[in-house]
Amino acid sequence: MRSKQLDLGKYDTDKIRNSYLDRYDSVLEPWVNKEIILLELGVYKGGSLCLWRDYFPYGKIIGTDLKLPQNRDLGERISLFQGNQTDVGFLSGMSRQVAPEGFDIIIDDASHIGITTRITFWHLFDYHLKPGGLYVIEDWGTGYWSDWVDGRNFRKRLQLLAKAWQRIQSRWHFCNRLPIKLPIRSHDYGMVGFIKELVDEQGAADLTRKSNKGQPARNSKFACLLIKPSIVFIHKAL
Numbered sequence: 001m002r003s004k005q006l007d008l009g010k011y012d013t014d015k016i017r018n019s020y021l022d023r024y025d026s027v028l029e030p031w032v033n034k035e036i037i038l039l040e041l042g043v044y045k046g047g048s049l050c051l052w053r054d055y056f057p058y059g060k061i062i063g064t065d066l067k068l069p070q071n072r073d074l075g076e077r078i079s080l081f082q083g084n085q086t087d088v089g090f091l092s093g094m095s096r097q098v099a100p101e102g103f104d105i106i107i108d109d110a111s112h113i114g115i116t117t118r119i120t121f122w123h124l125f126d127y128h129l130k131p132g133g134l135y136v137i138e139d140w141g142t143g144y145w146s147d148w149v150d151g152r153n154f155r156k157r158l159q160l161l162a163k164a165w166q167r168i169q170s171r172w173h174f175c176n177r178l179p180i181k182l183p184i185r186s187h188d189y190g191m192v193g194f195i196k197e198l199v200d201e202q203g204a205a206d207l208t209r210k211s212n213k214g215q216p217a218r219n220s221k222f223a224c225l226l227i228k229p230s231i232v233f234i235h236k237a238l
């Protein structure tokens with residue numbers, strides 16, 4: 001595990017405070033000793049960029065933020081760009097300059113707002129992530145928080161209805177065959193709603209074949225979608 005080889009105490013980042021590296025380690029392993037280009041959206045003081053620089057000894061590390069830290073000299077192999085993560089012109093200009101062949105790894109640790117994260121994701125994933133590359137989205141669980149800007153906990157009334165229906169189904173099994181489709185509790189907004197959109201993309205082959213006998217119109221753009229607590233990893237298909 002690469003993080004066990006580093007002196008983690010010297011990096012000022014939530015990734016250490018929240019023990020996120022345990023979730024990252026196994027996923028990042030194939031890239032550790034390669035000459036990768038990594039982009040992180042959301043720099044704050046730059047602590048995570050220093051961590052990634054040391055984590056990937058041959059890596060080129062790029063950070064973007066709405067507002068860059070006062071100390072902009074984070075050492076060799078780190079470059080900073082100021083801009084909004086929803087500004088696709090800015091994202092493309094920066095990407096063409098530093099990673100004309102595409103990024104190997106992109107990490108979104110910026111707004112944690114569903115609509116913003118979604119705009120950034122589809123632009124960078126489609127146009128600026130290499131085939132076989134990795135896209136990471138942090139803190140998707142904000143979508144469950146009632147006090148987050150676009151978060152919301154489950155609606156109580158729907159939950160009660162779903163529970164009552166479950167009880168009926170477990171008692172009278174013929175109910176399972178009735179053409180009644182009660183919603184399973186879900187989100188169609190915020191970060192969790194966006195993650196559900198990623199689940200739909202992972203299921204593209206079934207989604208586009210529409211029925212048991214149909215043929216898929218296309219396969220997923222994702223090789224694999226891995227959802228861990230607080231962090232989602234999306235491997236781009238080759």
Ligand SMILES: C[S@@+](CC[C@H](N)C(=O)[O-])C[C@H]1O[C@@H](n2cnc3c(N)ncnc32)[C@H](O)[C@@H]1O
Nearest residue numbers: 013042043044047048065066084085109110111
């Ligand atoms: C959680 S902090 C980043 C922490 C950093 N990655 C670390 O681990 O030390 C989030 C950062 O995202 C930036 N941010 C928020 N909304 C943004 C947006 N729409 N575009 C670009 N950056 C944004 C904020 O300015 C803030 O510095």
